[in-house]
Amino acid sequence: MELLENRILKDGVVLPGSIVKVGGFLNHQIDVRLLLEMGKEVSRLFSGDGVTKLLTVEASGIAIATAFGAVMDVPVLFAKKHGTSNLSGDMLCARTHSYTHNTEYNMIVEKQYLKPCDRVLIVDDFLANGAALNSLIDIVNQAGASLAGCAIAIEKGFQGGGDRLREKGIRVESLALIDSIDGGNIRFRR
């Protein structure tokens, strides 16, 4: 998606460890107008697929999923990263590893909010090695729901997580797919 790619080139900052900092518009300060345009593209890509729920994980996925949900008129469900006093009842849980923070955590979703009749589109801001997506897919499978696919803002293609999911037959649509970062220069896949 050219609008997002141009914004990454304009306002993204490459940090050591191939981290692309997009806090100016995507996951700290949020350009809601941009997110709604991204939502229109995702809505177009998955139109006719009968999506009933968007699933993401706190915290930075929530803004994107909410904007997509506004465009698609679909409710959002976000996995929590640890148990809180406000969670109760049966839980769906998957262990995952954060590449950014180098920590392990549990993703938790209340079972009552994800049903076998749901058609789920997973949404996230970043896809790198795929650890978070694999855990969200695990949760969808535990619920017995069906998976429409994954809609990602920025995929770091050189970390391989997206292509491994595609090889398994899972539909992964990334609005910006970065193939390489050399000396701070970002190159997108065509």
Added chain:
Amino acid sequence: MELLENRILKDGVVLPGSIVKVGGFLNHQIDVRLLLEMGKEVSRLFSGDGVTKLLTVEASGIAIATAFGAVMDVPVLFAKKHGTSNLSGDMLCARTHSYTHNTEYNMIVEKQYLKPCDRVLIVDDFLANGAALNSLIDIVNQAGASLAGCAIAIEKGFQGGGDRLREKGIRVESLALIDSIDGGNIRFRR
């Protein structure tokens, strides 16, 4: 706001400690359509006030702020609850206490995203004793920005945080203001 009050009565669950669980529509599963209606009401309340930025704190404030931002066409900024490897540069920081989780944490905002020229509306899902709001107001003051007020989904009036802020002359608009919870019965302020 009658739509939200009725939804709380229908789908909210009162837990011990006067916790109102609204995970079915507000802060775990998110009814985006409801949030957009709430955004319309907040937009009406603060119309003509020149709001340039919505400020909230991760995680559960993000969905509401994003929906409000979509309606008001204003960017969103969310405070992070601890340092991450993706934050850099000068920070605005305020220490706060979580009533729900009974923990202390730092709220952090990158200084470059909040300027003296900003007119800020603080947004959050809950207002109880006001600890989170006070920290967000502290951050607005540190930035030298001006405060339009606070837009809250659910205020627990019996915990006093909202009225203490109003006594200081801060505009606090709560879409649902709970005055008491007796034996699981929720009573709203009229």
